[in-house]
Amino acid sequence: MTTSELLAGKVAVVLGGSGGIGAACALLLAQAGARVAVVASRDPAKAEAVRHTLPGSGHGAYAAAVEDSASLARLAEAVRAELGGADILVNSAGMTRPVAHGDLDALTDEIFDQVLTVNCRGAFAAVRAFAPQLGAGGEGLVVNISSIAATTAVGSSIAYCASKAGMDVMGAALARALAPSIRVLTVSPGVVDTDFVPGRDRSWSEKQASATPLRRLTSPHDVAQAVLACATSLAFSTGSVIQVDGGRHL
Template sequence: MTRPLAKAVAVVTGGGTGIGRAVTLALARAGARAVVVTYRRSAAEAEATAAQVRSLGCEAMVEAADVADDAQVRRMAERVVENFGELDVLVNNAGTTRAVDHADLDGLTDEIWHEVLDTNLLGAFHCARAFAPALRASRGAIVNVASISGYRAGGSSIAYGVSKAALLQLTRNLAVALAPEVRVNAVAPGTVAATRWQPGLHGEEGFARRAAAEREVVPLRRTAEPEHVAQAVVGLLGMDLVTGEALILDGGKHVLY
């Protein structure tokens, strides 16, 4: 970024829990002036995260917005810019999934397709479009939170993997569309511990077994934490000449596929 991160105003969608919470707190610790935490359902968690942000000496604003709803996103963008006068950083972290076995094609209904794509793909586009004028004015940056499932045929469902693959392509397209003022990059985590997603999909014990087995073959022999993803997001925000790129965070597992 051409402006120091210490002076930044940032929006983190889905910023109250998991990876989003870690990113929100990392930005506050990096000295951001203000961080906006958005949520769809996790109001209490968003407020708790905002309180932590304020304890770090950073302004915080909590916004309810379903990123799948373009009208809600546009209204949120208006409130953010009206309140802070600018925006420097957008982290498109809000996402959803539904567990459907890849072989169960009939189980992957149109409803599930729309739910996943509307949030994971269109949601990121809605936010990028709504905040584009402010980001251009500040010569800011966007980081999209994708997934290793965007590169390979794995993950919780076909719809989820496709949504993340499309998000990676959206990252490249937006990097061109918003250049030269705005840089657009992505992070693509593999398995991430200490979030609600994996235990929700596999159960606490099931996830623990899967993570332990994975660590036996992952080159770095570690399972990523949300803070590792936040570290990558903050790193990309500081890379002035990098745009249209995606950084995989899976301890090196992808090099073995």
């Protein structure tokens, strides 16, 4: 079997598909033969732009707000009707608001709730919406994109760290609840070389890279390779957190 046939016949839904990590995941999954539903948070034009970069045919572009469960339900129905249903769900949608950990007053209830809603509840709601499709063939897969902030407690805000810790635990609980028809894995990157966090410039990135044992930041491609492994070579794994951080957690 060639690389382009590894996921032939599969449909992969990538939430956050217009972001750096999501677009990289969409590309590798498409290169492995999957038809990919690229999902942007609100702007279908962004999803369409990524879809045009994918090899193969039969891909789709959609928009859905992960904080809106009704929007996710509509997305699941569209994927079922247009692509035949999902086999793989990648939860790479996320957000953050940088707040210094020591500034408790700056981390308002509004910010805290928004970060947890998008990063943690949104991922759960997406699994809930797609679970009937994922489980139908008995070999469904969910891959949640977390962060080593979940365990190091170092991140853009305390709310962000908490949301990713919740995602890790939720992944383990879902892996038990949905087995054996759906596997659930979590990919946990270190600092990723994207513009996800506002205000972080090149000098900041270089400092973080120098403090990482493998001496560079995590790339979106690194994360996507781990997601592809979850869908191919790690077929007997579920409930695990896979760190892709160049040893930064050490």
